[in-house]
Every structure is written in C-alpha cells, then in structure tokens.
Amino acid sequence: MKAENVRKILIFDQGDPVAIQLLAKAEEVFGDGPEYVVLRARGTHNLALTMMEENIRGEEPELVLIGATALGEEIAPALGVRFETGVAAHCVDIRVNEEGRLAYVIPAFGGRAVGEIFIPDAAAGRPAIATVKPGMFPEPADAGNCDDYAGQRCRIIDVDAMAADGEISHGSKAQGAFRMVEVSPREHPAGNIADADIIVCGGYGLGSEEVWRKLEKLAEKLGGAAACTRAALDAGWGCAEESMIGTSGRAVRPKVYIGFGISGAAHHTCGIAGADTIISINSDGDAEIFAASDYKGVFDAEKVIDALLREIG
Amino acid sequence: MDFNFTEEQVMLREAFAQFAKEEIAPYAAKWDEEDYVPMEIVPKLGEMGIMGVFVPEQYGGVGLGHVERCIALEEVARYSAGLAMMVFTHHLGLAAILDYGTEEQKQKWLPGMCDGSCVCGLAVTEPGGGSDVAGLKTVAELEGDTWTINGRKCFITNSHCAGVTVVTCRTGEDEKGRPLMSTIAIEAGTEGFKPGREENKMGLKGSYTGELIMDNVKVPVSNTVGEPGKGMAITMKELGEVGRASMAAIELGILRACLEDAVAFAKERVLYGKPLSKLQAIQFNIAEIRCDYEASRLMLYNAAAMKDAGKVGAEFSMAKYFTSEAAVRSARRLIEIMGGYGFVNEYPAGRYLRDAIGCVPSCGTSEIQKMIVAGETLKKF
Amino acid sequence: MHSPRRSHHLFMNILVLVKPVPDPEREKDIKVDVASGRLIREGIPMVIDPESRNALEAALQLAEKSGREQSAVAVLAMAPEQARDKLTEALAMGADEAYMLSDRAFGGADTFATSYTLAQAVRKIEDEKGFVFDLVLAGTSSSDGGTSHVAVQTAEWLGRTHISNVCSLDVNDGVVRAVKRSEEVMLSFEGEEPAVIGVTRDINRPRFVTAMGIIKARKRPLTLWSADDLEIDTMRTGLVGSPTRPGRMFEPEQKRAGETIGDTPEEAAAGILRIIRKAGL
Numbered sequence: 001m002k003a004e005n006v007r008k009i010l011i012f013d014q015g016d017p018v019a020i021q022l023l024a025k026a027e028e029v030f031g032d033g034p035e036y037v038v039l040r041a042r043g044t045h046n047l048a049l050t051m052m053e054e055n056i057r058g059e060e061p062e063l064v065l066i067g068a069t070a071l072g073e074e075i076a077p078a079l080g081v082r083f084e085t086g087v088a089a090h091c092v093d094i095r096v097n098e099e100g101r102l103a104y105v106i107p108a109f110g111g112r113a114v115g116e117i118f119i120p121d122a123a124a125g126r127p128a129i130a131t132v133k134p135g136m137f138p139e140p141a142d143a144g145n146c147d148d149y150a151g152q153r154c155r156i157i158d159v160d161a162m163a164a165d166g167e168i169s170h171g172s173k174a175q176g177a178f179r180m181v182e183v184s185p186r187e188h189p190a191g192n193i194a195d196a197d198i199i200v201c202g203g204y205g206l207g208s209e210e211v212w213r214k215l216e217k218l219a220e221k222l223g224g225a226a227a228c229t230r231a232a233l234d235a236g237w238g239c240a241e242e243s244m245i246g247t248s249g250r251a252v253r254p255k256v257y258i259g260f261g262i263s264g265a266a267h268h269t270c271g272i273a274g275a276d277t278i279i280s281i282n283s284d285g286d287a288e289i290f291a292a293s294d295y296k297g298v299f300d301a302e303k304v305i306d307a308l309l310r311e312i313g
Numbered sequence: 314m315d316f317n318f319t320e321e322q323v324m325l326r327e328a329f330a331q332f333a334k335e336e337i338a339p340y341a342a343k344w345d346e347e348d349y350v351p352m353e354i355v356p357k358l359g360e361m362g363i364m365g366v367f368v369p370e371q372y373g374g375v376g377l378g379h380v381e382r383c384i385a386l387e388e389v390a391r392y393s394a395g396l397a398m399m400v401f402t403h404h405l406g407l408a409a410i411l412d413y414g415t416e417e418q419k420q421k422w423l424p425g426m427c428d429g430s431c432v433c434g435l436a437v438t439e440p441g442g443g444s445d446v447a448g449l450k451t452v453a454e455l456e457g458d459t460w461t462i463n464g465r466k467c468f469i470t471n472s473h474c475a476g477v478t479v480v481t482c483r484t485g486e487d488e489k490g491r492p493l494m495s496t497i498a499i500e501a502g503t504e505g506f507k508p509g510r511e512e513n514k515m516g517l518k519g520s521y522t523g524e525l526i527m528d529n530v531k532v533p534v535s536n537t538v539g540e541p542g543k544g545m546a547i548t549m550k551e552l553g554e555v556g557r558a559s560m561a562a563i564e565l566g567i568l569r570a571c572l573e574d575a576v577a578f579a580k581e582r583v584l585y586g587k588p589l590s591k592l593q594a595i596q597f598n599i600a601e602i603r604c605d606y607e608a609s610r611l612m613l614y615n616a617a618a619m620k621d622a623g624k625v626g627a628e629f630s631m632a633k634y635f636t637s638e639a640a641v642r643s644a645r646r647l648i649e650i651m652g653g654y655g656f657v658n659e660y661p662a663g664r665y666l667r668d669a670i671g672c673v674p675s676c677g678t679s680e681i682q683k684m685i686v687a688g689e690t691l692k693k694f
Numbered sequence: 695m696h697s698p699r700r701s702h703h704l705f706m707n708i709l710v711l712v713k714p715v716p717d718p719e720r721e722k723d724i725k726v727d728v729a730s731g732r733l734i735r736e737g738i739p740m741v742i743d744p745e746s747r748n749a750l751e752a753a754l755q756l757a758e759k760s761g762r763e764q765s766a767v768a769v770l771a772m773a774p775e776q777a778r779d780k781l782t783e784a785l786a787m788g789a790d791e792a793y794m795l796s797d798r799a800f801g802g803a804d805t806f807a808t809s810y811t812l813a814q815a816v817r818k819i820e821d822e823k824g825f826v827f828d829l830v831l832a833g834t835s836s837s838d839g840g841t842s843h844v845a846v847q848t849a850e851w852l853g854r855t856h857i858s859n860v861c862s863l864d865v866n867d868g869v870v871r872a873v874k875r876s877e878e879v880m881l882s883f884e885g886e887e888p889a890v891i892g893v894t895r896d897i898n899r900p901r902f903v904t905a906m907g908i909i910k911a912r913k914r915p916l917t918l919w920s921a922d923d924l925e926i927d928t929m930r931t932g933l934v935g936s937p938t939r940p941g942r943m944f945e946p947e948q949k950r951a952g953e954t955i956g957d958t959p960e961e962a963a964a965g966i967l968r969i970i971r972k973a974g975l
Binding site for chain 1 (some may be wrong): 716718721722724726731733804805806809834837838839840841842843846847849850851854855856857858859870871872874875876877878879880881882883884885887889896936937938939940941942943944945946948949950951952953954955956958959960962963964965966967969970973974975
C-alpha cells in the first residue's frame with residue numbers, strides 16, 4: 001500500500017502508554033495528511049475486539065495500530081482474519097520506502113534478523129494492521145496529558161464512556177464462550193521497568209542467585225528497576241517474567257541501562273536499543289553486547305556490583 | 314553397507330542426549346568434586362529406558378539391542394563417565410541374569426532392574442588378582458539346597474548400592490583339578506553379605522567402587538545364575554561382550570567430550586589477535602582427536618551390531634583397547650590445547666583424563682585385550 | 695453454534711498444533727546474506743518449537759487427568775516432508791496420532807494462510823472422527839516467527855473461543871480452567887465449549903522422549919496430507935494466500951562507541967556513578 005493512500009489511521013488505546021507512542025510515530029511517518037482516530041477502551045477490554053471490528057467497518061481506516069500487549073496480541077490477529085488482511089507483528093519500525101510504499105520492519109528468530117514486510121492489498125475498510133511493543137517507539141516530548149489527548153490532533157471514540165452510559169452492554173466478562181471467574185493482581189506488575197529511568201539488568205553471567213540478589217539491591221539503591229535476560233529468567237534465580245527484556249519480553253527506553261553478565265544475544269539487544277546510554281559489564285572481552293554499548297567494562301560482574309554497593313554505601 | 318544409525322536410533326540418541334544435557338551435565342562437575350553418587354537419578358534413568366534398554370519388553374525392558382545400549386552409555390558418559398560406570402555395571406550383572414538365568418529369576422529381578430528400583434552388580438575381582446580370574450578364592454559350598462559363600466571382592470562398582478549382585482565363586486574342581494566356578498546372585502541385606510571399604514578413586518567418581526565381604530552368606534541354590542560349574546564361561550562371556558563393549562562406549566563418550574570441548578575452546582579463545590582455531594598446531598590436535606573419535610565409534614558400533622546380529626569375536630576387545638588408549642591421548646591433547654585452563658578444575662579437561670585412565674584397567678587391561686586379539690588374529694590370518 | 699456440553703463423558707480429545715523450527719539454541723548461527731537479503735539457515739537442525747512442546751505436555755497432562763485410556767491426543771503440523779521425524783518425536787512423547795500437511799502449495803505462507811490451512815485440516819480430522827476436539831492447544835508464540843498469531847487465527851477460522859498467554863490449564867468434571875497472564879493481572883477463565891488455547895513456556899516442563907516412547911511411536915499412525923486431501927481453496931494457502939509479503943532481511947544495526955569505562959572494577963563503579971549523575975538522576 002502506498003503511504004500517500006493512507007487517509008485514516010485507527011489506534012487502539014487500551015490504557016497502556018503505547019497508544020500515545022503509536023500516535024507520535026504515525027504522525028512522524030504520515031504527517032498532517034491522514035485523519036487520526038483513537039478508540040479508547042481502557043476499562044472495557046472484554047469489548048475491545050467487538051468494538052474494534054465494528055469501528056473498523058464504520059470508520060474504514062487504511063491502517064490500524066495496536067500495542068503488542070497480551071490483549072493487543074489477541075485482538076490484532078483476530079481482526080486480521082475477520083478483515084482478511086495482513087498483520088505485521090511486533091514492528092521495530094514502520095517506514096515509507098523509496099517507492100513510497102509502506103513497509104513494516106519485524107524481527108525474526110528472536111531478533112537475530114529483522115526484515116521488511118508489506119501488506120500490498122490493504123485499503124480502506126480492509127486495513128493493514130500493525131502491532132508494536134510498548135516502549136519500542138518514543139513518547140513525544142510534548143505528550144502532555146495522555147489521558148484525554150489534550151493538544152493532540154485526533155478524534156476519540158470513547159468506548160469506556162459509552163459503556164458507562166449504558167449505550168453498549170458490557171455483557172458478562174468473558175473471552176468468547178469462556179467466562180471470567182477471577183482476576184488477581186500480579187506480584188510485580190509490568191510498570192516497574194517500563195517507566196524506569198535507570199535499569200540494572202542481569203544476564204546468565206551473574207552466575208548465581210546470590211549475585212542476582214545483589215543486583216536487585218543495587219537497582220533499589222540507585223533508584224532504578226531490576227531487569228533480566230531470558231537466560232537469567234530461566235536460571236530460576238527469582239527474576240520476574242515481566243522484568244525480562246527481549247523480543248519475547250519488553251522493550252525499554254531508560255536514560256541509563258547497565259547490563260551485568262549479559263552476552264548480547266540479539267533478542268535482548270533489540271529490547272534495549274531505545275536506551276539513551278548503555279553500559280555493559282561482562283568478563284568475556286569478546287561479548288557481542290560491547291558492540292551495542294556506549295561504555296564497556298571487561299570485569300567480573302559481581303566485582304563491579306560489589307564496588308558500586310560499597311561506593312553508594 | 315550403511316554405517317549410519319537408523320532414523321529410530323538417531324531419535325533415541327537425541328532423546329538420551331537431551332536427558333543427559335538437562336539431568337547430568339549441570340551436576341557432573343559437582344559429583345566429581347564431592348565424590349557424590351547420585352542415586353536420585355536412577356529412577357529417572359529407569360523411566361528413560363536406559364537401565365533396561367536391551368531387556369525384552371516382557372520383563373519390563375525396552376526390547377532394543379546392544380547398539381542402543383552403547384548409544385545410551387555414550388550419551389551418559391559424555392557428561393559423566395562416573396555415572397556411566399554405575400549404569401554399565403548394572404547392565405553387566407543384568408545381562409548375566411538375562412542370558413543365563415531361569416524364567417523365575419528373570420521375572421523376579423528384571424522388572425525392578427529395568428525401572429530403576431533395583432541396581433544390579435557383578436563381582437569378580439579379588440584382592441588376590443583381577444586379571445587372574447581362574448585364581449579367585451571366593452568359595453561357595455553346597456549343602457542340600459543352600460550355598461554357603463565366603464570370600465572378599467574388591468574394586469567392585471555398585472558395591473554400596475546394588476540390590477542384587479552376581480558373584481563369581483569357586484564351587485569345585487573338574488577331573489583334572491582345574492577350578493570350577495559358578496555365578497550366584499546375592500541380594501543386598503542377606504546376612505553376612507555387606508560392602509566393606511569404599512575406595513577413594515582418582516576419577517570415575519559418581520559411582521561406588523568398593524569391597525564386598527561374604528562371611529558365611531547363605532543363599533538358596535535357586536540363586537545360581539546359569540549352570541553350576543559354568544561360572545567361568547558365563548563371567549568371561551559377559552565381561553567380554555557386555556563389559557568391554559560398555560567400557561568402549563564410556564571411553565567413546567569421553568572422547569566426544571574432548572572433541573566438543575576442544576572445538577568450542579579453540580573457537581572462543583583468542584590469542585595473537587585471532588581464535589586458536591586458526592593456528593595449525595591446534596588444528597592438528599583437533600584433527601587427531603577427531604580421527605580417534607571416528608575410528609573408535611566405528612569399531613564399537615560395528616562390534617555391537619555384530620553382537621545384535623548373533624555373533625561377535627574379538628571385536629569388542631579391539632574396540633576397548635583402541636578406544637581406551639585413544640581417550641587417554643585425546644584428554645591429554647585437550648589439556649594441552651587449553652593451556653592453563655586445562656589444568657584448573659573449573660574446566661572438565663582434567664576430569665576427562667582421570668576418567669579415561671580409570672577405564673583402562675577395567676574389564677581387562679590393555680595387555681589382556683592384546684592377548685585376546687593376538688589369539689584370534691593368529692588363528693584367523 | 696454451541697456444541698453439546700460434555701456432561702456425558704469426562705475424557706478429553708485434544709489436538710495440539712506443533713511447529714518444526716530451526717533449533718533456537720543455534721540461532722546465533724543464522725546469518726543473513728546481505729546481497730540477496732535472504733536468511734541462511736542451512737546446517738541448523740530442526741526441532742519441535744519449545745512452546746509447542748509445552749502445549750503437547752499440557753495436552754498429555756489433561757488427558758492423563760481425565761482418563762488416558764479413553765482420551766486422545768493428536769498432533770498436527772504444516773511443514774515440509776523432511777520434518778516428518780519431528781512428528782514421530784511428538785508420537786514418541788506420547789501423542790496417539792499425528793497429521794502432517796505437506797505440499798508445495800503451502801510454502802511461503804504467512805500466519806493468515808497458515809492458520810487457514812490448519813483450520814481446514816482440523817475440520818477434516820473432526821469430520822473423519824465424528825467429534826469436535828474439546829481443546830486445540832498450541833504455543834502462543836514460536837521461536838522463529840514469534841508473531842503469536844497462529845493460535846488466535848486458527849480459532850477465528852474455526853469460529854471458536856481463543857485464549858493466549860495461558861500459563862496454567864486444568865480440567866475438573868469437564869470444566870476447563872485457563873489462567874491467562876496479562877501485564878497487570880492474572881485472569882482466570884472457565885468454560886466447557888471447544889476452544890483454542892495458546893500456552894506459555896512456563897506452563898509446565900515438557901517430559902523427555904524416552905526409549906519406550908520411541909518404541910510405542912512405531913505403531914502410532916502418522917498421516918500425510920497434501921492440498922488435494924483437504925477441501926481447500928489453494929488460492930488461500932501458501933505465498934499466494936498471504937496478505938503479508940516478505941521483503942528483504944537484514945541483521946539489526948546496533949553500533950555504539952564501546953568506550954572502556956575503567957581499568958579496575960572500582961574505576962568502573964566510579965565511572966558508572968558519574969554517568970548516572972550526568973544524566974541528572
């Protein structure tokens with residue numbers, strides 16, 4: 001689909017800051033041309049799929065952008081089948097190529113490679129659908145109040161308000177024919193690392209749970225968040241699934257990211273590409289991570305963590 | 314001629330390799346360092362089918378052959394030769410019962426041996442001599458329906474954990490005054506039968522090696538495995554075909570460990586600005602380990618295939634002799650490739666060398682093997 | 695629209711979608727050919743995708759809980775014929791039967807075309823057996839494509855409920871309970887209707903393939919279907935049926951300065967603190 005043919009873009013706002021990131025990115029790529037519509041269904045997740053389907057039929061956008069959260073990851077492909085259209089999953093970029101065609105850059109093999117894909121037959125009412133992980137695109141500097149999009153040029157379809165006014169029926173909370181019977185909060189809700197300015201991340205090179213605990217303490221003392229790689233998570237030292245950074249985990253954009261004992265497997269480096277400053281400490285001088293870092297230190301992770309803890313006191 | 318494993322054998326090898334990677338590899342160094350015998354893994358070995366891979370299904374086994382048995386040992390030994398010693402000795406005693414035991418004995422003992430609830434042992438060697446089997450002094454006297462056994466065995470693997478041990482005893486003399494032996498099964502806990510000292514070994518840690526003491530042990534004559542008086546032939550056959558094959562398979566596992574670790578180290582370690590693997594001297598070392606591995610592999614699996622097809626001669630002796638010497642060579646080469654790292658215990662190269670040397674005297678020293686091979690060669694060529 | 699409630703039987707019939715993929719432990723050996731923009735993955739062995747294994751393990755556990763003798767676990771894969779041994783492996787793990795969809799027409803499929811093809815096969819299997827599967831299980835996300843689409847899209851084609859990111863699955867008296875993990879909360883759902891469920895890696899630890907399993911797999915059926923065997927619109931399969939089209943591949947660019955931060959751990963620590971202060975934190 002040629003970028004110039006995109007007249008309307010529909011963005012799904014489920015309450016995660018990703019919607020404002022998507023809006024900013026879309027404006028960067030498409031400028032003033034298209035109409036931007038935000039469907040807000042923050043408290044009505046069970047209606048999200050139905051509402052998105054109805055509104056796509058009504059609004060006929062050429063492009064739909066959805067944050068790749070657990071909810072987004074279910075809605076987007078379902079819409080793909082209902083509208084017989086393509087879904088570009090976990091985009092690390094969206095751009096217009098030399099021929100003016102809209103291209104989606106997506107990772108494969110956990111980020112080891114990235115590739116461009118196209119959705120050639122997208123059109124109004126049969127939109128291209130793209131999902132993007134929260135944190136992959138930056139928030140605009142003038143994000144202002146994300147809650148009501150003050151100062152943003154978009155039209156809001158407020159499903160939450162409609163549901164509150166009784167205009168649409170919630171129905172019993174369900175997923176298809178399955179009824180929801182319990183909602184329990186998670187121990188470490190995902191917000192932890194998503195907003196952190198400093199992230200201290202541990203990899204397999206930490207070597208033991210003892211060192212992981214020291215890293216957690218360091219993160220706390222620095223006023224930052226502790227995160228881990230897939231390998232460290234699998235080692236069972238007690239890191240939380242929602243603190244894992246990688247293509248199958250989260251993408252982060254802290255001011256300072258400090259990695260300890262991380263080799264630099266592609267799926268992890270993909271998740272930290274948005275950090276301002278990346279510092280890596282690893283005892284292996286040839287670790288791939290150093291090529292993706294602003295600062296490097298070839299030391300045993302534990303020694304530097306200990307030194308930091310001593311310095312801070 | 315197809316020298317490749319069948320699709321099913323490939324799948325089997327991968328299944329065993331996956332198990333070894335997850336359940337053995339992470340702990341092998343610790344077992345070696347602490348001289349710890351991981352009895353807790355035995356039921357898992359049973360579940361995997363490793364304990365009874367060559368036992369017919371009707372007795373609780375998997376019903377495969379000795380090629381598959383060697384595959385299992387190679388995969389276990391690749392990460393822990395010490396644990397593989399426990400498994401091989403278990404197979405050795407089990408094979409004696411399977412090949413020569415009565416239906417009743419097989420029904421009684423084999424299912425537990427296959428599922429890992431009973432570890433088996435075989436006891437031949439004595440303080441008076443290992444290579445001199447004919448000179449053994451453990452005596453079993455028959456009175457009515459009961460054997461009374463007296464004697465001492467040493468360097469016996471599984472001494473402290475076997476539920477059933479097949480013991481080679483002197484039970485009489487033939488008309489020329491030459492000793493007659495019988496193989497008799499003794500269950501753990503039988504009065505007068507107990508393990509003695511446990512050896513502190515240089516290598517092959519992860520299994521018990523120790524003494525067995527028989528002090529007026531009384532067992533029913535129904536515990537005789539095979540015909541009384543045929544014990545020598547039974548012992549020699551099982552040692553020759555199952556014992557030596559196992560040692561070769563274990564040494565093969567060590568060889569593969571040396572090969573894989575040598576390649577991994579050579580690719581990672583940078584010297585003079587490039588990986589070691591670019592240096593010819595290192596490449597030659599690796600080529601030598603590779604040839605030793607491939608040759609050993611072919612010798613062993615050829616012999617195992619022959620046994621599965623019905624008949625094997627000195628092939629296992631040749632395989633055991635060649636493989637054990639090759640493994641010791643290759644472990645040494647690995648240490649030299651790794652330089653200082655080869656010498657520190659954080660890396661397994663030293664363990665490979667200690668384990669490889671430990672296999673050389675087991676199931677017949679290299680000299681014994683050469684005697685056997687020479688005997689066959691002089692007749693055949 | 696509603697299938698009859700399974701009050702007359704408690705055992706389960708489950709289908710698991712499995713995907714043969716290049717071994718993710720070897721992913722660093724995957725290279726991109728810069729000139730052609732294509733992936734080079736020769737020499738990398740195929741395995742059953744890790745999350746597919748979790749899905750199969752979940753199915754086996756549910757079947758064992760409901761009565762293994764009367765329950766049935768089948769596996770289905772769309773893959774080239776060379777991947778056949780992966781289905782044998784699934785049989786060796788404990789599945790009762792396997793179905794493989796292989797045809798040149800299926801090649802180059804994106805998730806839309808793949809899920810369409812799989813759904814047609816599911817219907818065909820159900821027609822032949824005369825029942826609808828109580829559950830279709832799959833991994834939520836595969837290690838190669840990682841889109842998390844196929845379970846959801848297959849459900850859409852079949853018109854069934856889908857739930858992804860399920861980290862816990864149980865059945866009691868015919869009622870299935872699925873716990874889905876989302877960012878802030880854990881959501882528990884219950885239902886009796888046939889559904890398609892995408893599981894996560896931490897739902898269980900898949901059992902090993904054992905020697906006995908390999909022996910038993912010999913007798914279990916592995917059925918190979920081509921496009922002709924399915925009632926299928928081939929224009930909706932393979933590359934031709936894919937609304938997304940691939941362009942070039944490349945290795946991600948992530949070059950940064952890599953300046954050394956100190957000569958000792960203490961200097962490194964001081965350097966790190968300096969950087970943090972400079973960033974105003």
